[in-house]
Amino acid sequence: MAGVGEYVRALGRASQSRDGETLGRLMSLREAAPTGSAAEIGRQCGSLSGPMKQVGAGHLLAGLKLRSGDAVQAFANQLDVIKGMRQLLGSKEKGRWLLKPLAVVVRDLRELAYRADDSAGQNESTEAAMAEVREAFTACVSDRNQDVSDTLKRGALMLISSLLSISFRLNNFAIVQSYVTMIEGDRMKSLFRDQVNGFSLADRVTYKYYLGRNALFQAKYDQANDALSYAFEHCHRASQHNKRLILVYLTPVKLRLGQLPTDALLEKYNLPQFVGIAQAVRTGDLRLLQEELTTHQSFFISWGIFMTVEKLRFLAYRNLFKRVINIIVTPDAKPIVPLVDIQVALNSLQERQIDLDEVECITANLIHKKYIKGYISHAQRMLVVSKKDAFPTLKNVPAF
Numbered sequence: 001m002a003g004v005g006e007y008v009r010a011l012g013r014a015s016q017s018r019d020g021e022t023l024g025r026l027m028s029l030r031e032a033a034p035t036g037s038a039a040e041i042g043r044q045c046g047s048l049s050g051p052m053k054q055v056g057a058g059h060l061l062a063g064l065k066l067r068s069g070d071a072v073q074a075f076a077n078q079l080d081v082i083k084g085m086r087q088l089l090g091s092k093e094k095g096r097w098l099l100k101p102l103a104v105v106v107r108d109l110r111e112l113a114y115r116a117d118d119s120a121g122q123n124e125s126t127e128a129a130m131a132e133v134r135e136a137f138t139a140c141v142s143d144r145n146q147d148v149s150d151t152l153k154r155g156a157l158m159l160i161s162s163l164l165s166i167s168f169r170l171n172n173f174a175i176v177q178s179y180v181t182m183i184e185g186d187r188m189k190s191l192f193r194d195q196v197n198g199f200s201l202a203d204r205v206t207y208k209y210y211l212g213r214n215a216l217f218q219a220k221y222d223q224a225n226d227a228l229s230y231a232f233e234h235c236h237r238a239s240q241h242n243k244r245l246i247l248v249y250l251t252p253v254k255l256r257l258g259q260l261p262t263d264a265l266l267e268k269y270n271l272p273q274f275v276g277i278a279q280a281v282r283t284g285d286l287r288l289l290q291e292e293l294t295t296h297q298s299f300f301i302s303w304g305i306f307m308t309v310e311k312l313r314f315l316a317y318r319n320l321f322k323r324v325i326n327i328i329v330t331p332d333a334k335p336i337v338p339l340v341d342i343q344v345a346l347n348s349l350q351e352r353q354i355d356l357d358e359v360e361c362i363t364a365n366l367i368h369k370k371y372i373k374g375y376i377s378h379a380q381r382m383l384v385v386s387k388k389d390a391f392p393t394l395k396n397v398p399a400f
Helices: 004-016 020-026 038-045 052-067 071-089 096-120 124-141 152-170 174-183 186-193 201-217 221-234 240-256 263-268 272-283 286-295 297-302 306-310 312-328 339-348 356-368
Strands: 336-338 374-377 382-385
Touching: 004 020, 004 038, 004 052, 020 096, 038 052, 052 071, 052 096, 071 096, 071 124, 096 124, 096 152, 124 152, 124 174, 152 174, 152 186, 152 201, 174 201, 201 221, 201 240, 221 240, 240 272, 240 306, 240 312, 263 272, 272 286, 272 312, 286 297, 286 312, 297 306, 306 312, 312 336, 312 339, 312 356, 336 339, 339 356, 339 382, 356 374
Parallel strands: none
Antiparallel strands: 336 382, 374 382
């Protein structure tokens, strides 16, 4: 492992030659860093010029504290690093070469903030990290460099993805909505269109992943489907781990829209938790659905999707009703179904037996939520369904 002096000299050479790749590698807390005392670090980093003094010293001190298990102080040192990076973003040396080290610094800042807050039992560090990333975002989108190949604007998508990640941690999406609107606006459209000098594919995939998750938790299923599908389709095929992460959120979205995943796909990405769920939804098997929800409850909760998956119960009801109606109502018959027939079907597929009043309540809910077109004849205990499009396409069923 190189000593502090050798490391500092490498840092100086990388910054002077505008070698962003090397600088990013040197700035990563995931890489082995030289060990030395705080006094030695301060003395050696004094040879660096401008903001690099703060960047280099902050990084080495953060690594020193991280190795000793002090995540709170390591985060405080990492704050110095990103503040130094923001000075570089506003200097005459600024350019696209800074985006790689900036991405590394922001990632480490975010991870240290989470560790610091986990140890302290609060969100103070995460909120401070968000404030710094927002400042870096503003610096990038405000870059007036007309050279599209060297503009800092190319870093905006990476930074907005970091802000979205932090917003999930804070469970507060409103604070980044204005930034998403800015990214999606006319000023940034050229960077989405330009495949050479625009946003990188990796940044696009990451952004779409977080955007899709945000849409999912707002029950905007079409938007979630578009964003997460893009992320999955464009994620590098060798990145099995990342593709699985995307599928964890894309699968319940697809199920909600009536698009059932194949067993082969779920097996390929090691997601057996959805196999039984998909089968239960497809067949309207309420007993199986409840069993699968109970068995895999901890998995769904840990990923924050339990409520989304649990709401698939309405879709299972819909598909069961559809099966019953297709059996009872012939093409030339009136589209009328006795509720007692639906009661028999429901009671055969769940442990708890229900009476006709509860069947009527379930049916009324399905009609209200527009899973079924029709009405209930309370006096005759009948369900009368529409002759045309009795079961609307799920894309047209609103999210309540």
